[in-house]
Amino acid sequence: MTRVVLALAVWLFLCPTAWAAPLTYDEAVSGDLSSATPSPTLLAFGIGVNSVLGSLYSGVQASDFDAFAFTIPAGGTLTAISYAFTLDPKEGETVAGASWGFDAGNTGLPAELGVVAIDLFGPSPLALFGGPLPQGPGLYGFYNFAHESTPGLGWTSPYRIDFVVREQATGVSAPPALLLLAAGLAGLARARRR
8 A cells, every 4th residue: 555655646746737738829820810809719828938929910901900818727827928029111101009908808898907009110029918917817808909000001010929827826836745645645554554
């Protein structure tokens, strides 16, 4: 009995807690993100850096807005969001901006967790939504809802948004807690033998 308990304790200590792998969604591969809010596109984020790659454009005839929803898994915490972009303006373009909203529950407007306006002529990457972070497990919406451009002109802006999801801190992490439990069971088994 003691050998079985010790073998179980060693196995539990050496095998880390199973988490979903981080996700990468690329519009060029997986399809254009809808502009609808609440978003029909639902992404399941894992522990680590989850990335969404896409492209926005603003023009005289049409514009492209992106929206998506994502889940943070049980035991995970969203700790940071960064936005990296490039800008391909039409000749003479002097104004280029994109506004993004962040909400709990994928509800669409209003964005109760925050709104950010990004100057696409400005520096990249940017840290976004530091105020409402961290956020725990649950469903969230993230959407582009406004563009700015010079009248009669336009721009295209590929982007990459990284969502950093970390394991929630607990009093005792799973492997040491399981090792402690196994040691206690081994002690009980030994006491029972005596």
